[in-house]
Amino acid sequence: MRRKLAAGNWKMNGTAASLTELEALKSSLPTNAPDVVICPPAPLLYRATQAAKETGIQIGAQDCHMQESGAFTGDVSASMIADTGATHVIVGHSERRDAHEERDRDVRKKAKTAWAAGLTAIICIGETLEDHEANNTLDIIAGQLAGSLPSAVTPTNTVIAYEPIWAIGTGKVPTLEQIVEVHDFIRERLTSRYGTEIADMIPLLYGGSVKPDNAATIFKAANVDGALVGGASLKAADFAPIITALSQS
Ligand code: PGA
Numbered sequence: 001m002r003r004k005l006a007a008g009n010w011k012m013n014g015t016a017a018s019l020t021e022l023e024a025l026k027s028s029l030p031t032n033a034p035d036v037v038i039c040p041p042a043p044l045l046y047r048a049t050q051a052a053k054e055t056g057i058q059i060g061a062q063d064c065h066m067q068e069s070g071a072f073t074g075d076v077s078a079s080m081i082a083d084t085g086a087t088h089v090i091v092g093h094s095e096r097r098d099a100h101e102e103r104d105r106d107v108r109k110k111a112k113t114a115w116a117a118g119l120t121a122i123i124c125i126g127e128t129l130e131d132h133e134a135n136n137t138l139d140i141i142a143g144q145l146a147g148s149l150p151s152a153v154t155p156t157n158t159v160i161a162y163e164p165i166w167a168i169g170t171g172k173v174p175t176l177e178q179i180v181e182v183h184d185f186i187r188e189r190l191t192s193r194y195g196t197e198i199a200d201m202i203p204l205l206y207g208g209s210v211k212p213d214n215a216a217t218i219f220k221a222a223n224v225d226g227a228l229v230g231g232a233s234l235k236a237a238d239f240a241p242i243i244t245a246l247s248q249s
Contacts, residue, residue, distance in 0.1 A: 002155075002200070002201055002202075002203055002225050003034070003035055003203055003225070004034030004035065004203070004225050004226045004246050004247070004249070005034055005035045005036075005037065005159060005203050005205060005225060005226035006034055006035070006036050006037075006226050006227055006229065006239070006242060006243045006246050007036075007037040007038075007039065007060065007088070007090075007122060007159075007161070007205060007226065007227070007228045007229065007233075008036075008037070008038045008039060008229050008230075008233025008234075008239055009039045009062060009090060009093070009207075009228060009229065009230050009233060010038065010039060010040045010041060010062075010233065010234060011041075011062065011095070011230060012041055013041070013234055014040050014041060014044060014234070015044070016044065016047055018040070018044075018234070019040075019044065019047060019048055019051040021234070021235060021236045022038065022048065022051045022052050022055055022057055022236075023051070023055065024236035024237075025038075025055070025057060025236035025239060025240060025243075026055035026056065026057060028236055028237075028240035029056070029240065029243060029244075030243070030244050030247045030248075032247050033056070033243055033247055034226060034243065034246050034247055035058065035226075036056070036057045036058065036243060037057070037058045037059065037060045037087070037088050037122075038052070038057055038058075038059055038060070038233065039059070039060040039061060039062050039088070039089075039090055040059070041062065042061060042062070042076050042081075045059060045061060045081060045084040045085075045086050046084040046085065048084075048086075049084055049085030049086060050085075058086075058087045058088060059084070059085065059086040059087065059088075060086055060087065060088030060089055060090060060119075060120075060122065061076070061081040061086055061088070061089040061090070061119075062089075062090050062093065063076070063089065063090060063091065063093070063096055063110075064076060064077060064078040064081055064089045064091065064110055064113060064114055064117075064119075065077050065078070065110070065113070066106055066109035066110045066113055067113065068113060068116065068117075077113070077117075078110075078113045078114045078116065078117035078119055079116075079117040081114075081117065081119060082117040082118050082119055086119070087119060087120060088119060088120045088121075088122055088159075089110075089114045089119045089120075089121060089122065090122045090124060090161075090228075091107050091110040091111050091114060091121050091122065091123055091124070092104075092106075092107035092110070092111075092123050092124045092125065092144075092148055093124045093163075094124060094126055094163060094165045094168060095168075098165075103147075104143070104144055104146075104147025104148045105147060107123060107147075107148040108147065108148050108149065108150050111123055111148070111149070111150050111158065112150050112152075115150075115152070115157045120156065120157055120158065120159060121157065121158055121159070122159045122160075122161055122205070122228065123148055123149060123158060123159070123160050123161070124160075124161045124163050124207070124228070125141055125144035125145060125148060125160065125161070125162060125163070126141075126144075126162060126163040126164045126165050126167075126168075126207075126208070127140040127141065127164055127165065127166075128140075128165050128166065129165065129166035132164060132166055137164075137178075137182060138181075138182070138185050141162070141182060141185060141186065141189075142185075142189060145160075145186065145189050145190070145193075146189075146193075149193075153190075153194055153198065153202065154198060155198060155201035155202045155203070158202060159202070159203045159204075159205060160186060160190075160202060160203070160204050160205070161204075161205040161206075161207045161228040162179075162182055162183060162186060162204065162205070162206055162207065163206075163207035163208045163228060164182075164208050165208075166208075167207075167208025167209050168207070168208045168209070168230065169209070169230060169231060170208075170209060171209050172208075172209060173208060173209050173210075173214055173218070174208075176217055176218070176220060176221060179206055179218060179221045179224060180221045180222070180223070183204050183206065183221055183222075183223035183224050184222075184223050186204055186223070187199060187200075187204065187223045190202055203225040203226060204223055204224060204225050204226075205224070205225065205226045205227055205228045206218050206221070206224045206226075206227055206228075207227060207228030207229065207230070209231075210227045210228075210229045210232060210242060211232050211238070211242070212232065212238055212241035212242055212245070215227065215241070215242040215245040215246065216245040216248070216249070219245055219246055219249035220249065226246055227242060227246065229242060
């Protein structure tokens with residue numbers, strides 16, 4: 001059985017006071033809760049790992065530098081992230097690809113640096129609205145998978161998040177059929193590159209406007225093993241019902 005994962009991406013939101021949400025989340029989790037990872041902004045990582053102790057919630061970062069250390073003012077390395085007690089790092093989020101001009105090649109390097117520090121990389125891919133409307137989604141996804149995934153992917157070092165850019169923060173969500181199509185396609189591509197044994201066990205997340213009222217529908221897709229949630233992960237009251245829907249899927 002593949003592990004299910006609910007990951008929350010707080011983006012550039014939250015201060016130390018927000019960490020009370022972790023305790024609130026713990027008390028509203030179902031007994032058979034899937035893996036839960038919260039990714040707060042970097043300055044909160046250490047405090048978040050402390051606040052998450054005994055909650056079963058894991059902590060992740062939202063990005064890391066592709067180099068292990070050096071003269072990169074303002075950047076954060078994967079080993080620094082691991083040193084805070086965090087276990088995961090998101091790489092290649094579309095907001096990074098867009099605002100920081102990150103390319104597939106950079107994302108691949110970041111994933112490898114994350115692994116070297118012992119972190120699980122949550123590698124994001126997804127097409128623009130333009131590509132979606134031009135029916136280019138599968139081509140874009142194939143290219144991003146080929147370019148962003150290193151060759152040593154395993155089910156423990158990698159999670160893949162499919163996030164159509166036009167669905168992020170917009171309230172627009174692909175139909176269940178579209179989600180099924182893309183996730184099935186991703187699984188097929190992983191199988192042809194890494195073989196069934198590895199591909200079958202890699203968790204695939206859907207991300208983009210996942211909310212308490214659409215989560216159960218999205219989790220019907222056989223190759224959706226969880227969600228990467230932005231806005232609805234900030235408050236335990238919103239994230240908990242999404243996690244419950246995942247546990248029931
Ligand atoms: P959203 O963000 O849930 O607010 O759409 C998802 C993401 O960017 O990971």
